[in-house]
Amino acid sequence: MIDNLFIPKGYRPLLDLKQTEHAITVIKDAFQSGLSSELRLRRVTAPLFVLKGTGINDDLNGTERPVTFPVKDLGDKEAEIVHSLAKWKRMVLTDYDIEPGFGIYTDMNAIRPDEVLDNTHSIYVDQWDWERSINKADRNIRFLKKIVKSIYEVLKRTEFILYEKYPQLTPLLPSKIHFIHSEELLQQYPNLSPKEREDAICKKYGAVFLTGIGGNLSNGEPHDGRAPDYDDWSTMAEDGYQGLNGDILLWNPVLEKAFEISSMGIRVDAEALLRQLDIKGCLYRKDFLFHRRLLNGDFPLSIGGGIGQSRLCMYFLRKAHIGEIQASIWSDEMRQICNEHNIPLV
Incomplete structure (x- = not known):
């Protein structure tokens, strides 16, 4: 048995x-339409790859290797398959001159080897x-909680639309989403690992928005990793x-x-960017294209995130494996075990 297969x-x-396959279409159509309407977002076309060294690619936790390849007609300059579009989207807000209160969304496809x-x-x-785009007052x-609640309402509406077509998919989402900071969660469950703490709080409330991810907690460790140059995870408050x-x-x-199903946040301004780059020991990034533009004030203040499409479908359709939703690469052993246990991988 594969250790990491449940x-x-x-x-x-x-x-x-x-x-x-039909239900996946229902979910994707309903959710992206609702998200666009609720947050006032227009759809844009996104890149699959960007040039290496521009600082545009999302570094995730800073350890994941991007897929790279040389571009012959650019003198073999290396391009990278995107990890996500966290930084690229902020540049697009500028290029499209999107006013505060409005924004963009796109389909993002990536390879994370x-x-x-x-x-x-x-x-x-x-x-x-x-x-x-947002104002400084946001x-x-x-404001972050307001946006989260709006997204959660779209989730609930999508769940009901699916239930009307497939009554066997009884709605599970609670009426409200529970908010808790990662430090508060640590204090509630001091003897559990970060993932175990998430399990405990989610089993209790059903739906949770866990804030403050990236900075060190009172135990000297972050709840989870975050790149230092898009989400603002180190904003100072009176109590720290x-x-x-x-x-x-x-x-x-x-x-x-x-x-x-989603990672999101209010994005760094110039002050937060420098603070977080310093915390992570990578101030050299301030010379990258994206970072220079941000420090020069070229970008609007913003909030943003990513919402997993296959993840969302997997949850709503009560699937045991993401391979029941999307076509990908799996080991022969995983395919065999899944097949033996009524888990048909695409």
Whole structure:
């Protein structure tokens, strides 16, 4: 048995292959339409790759290797498959002259070869990346929570639309999403690991927005890693650091654990960028194209995030493995074990 593969006891898909493909379309159409309307976002076309060394690619935790390749007609300059579009979207807000209160969204497709393959992780990543211009007065936790609540309402509406078409998919989302800071979560569950703390709080509330991810907590460690140059996770408050970012986590009864569907946050301004680059020991990045433009005041203040498409479908359709939603690469052993336990990988 593969150590990182979870097999739900007695698992059987609630939808067959044809129903699953149709339901995926229903979810994606309903959710992106609702998200666009709720947050006032217009759709734009996104790149699959960017040039290496520009600082535009998302560095995630700073350790993941991007897929790179030489471009012959550019003198073999290296290009990188995007990890996400966290920084690129902010540049687009500038190029399109998007006013505060409005924004953009796009389909983001990526390859992350360093992912450990399991029920929820694939080397292929598909998500809705979105970004919205904001005013300086919006750079606070109250505004962040307002946007999270708006996204959560879209999730609930999408869940109901799907339920009307497939009554066997009984709605699970609670009426409200619970907010908690990662330091508060640590104090509640001091003897648990970060992932175990997420499991505990999500099982209790069903839907959670966990804030303050990236900066060190009172135990000297961050709850989880975050790149220093897009989310503002080190904003100062009267009682210390209070990050303006977080993850939307849902309790997944099939996998019996917390299930992340979105990472988002208010983006760094010039002050937060320099502070976080210093904390992470990478002030050299300030000379990259993206960082220079941000420090020069070229970009609007913004909020944004990514919402996993396959992840969202997996949750709503009660699937045990992301490979039931998307076509990717899996080991022969994983395919065999899944097949033996009624988990049909695409």
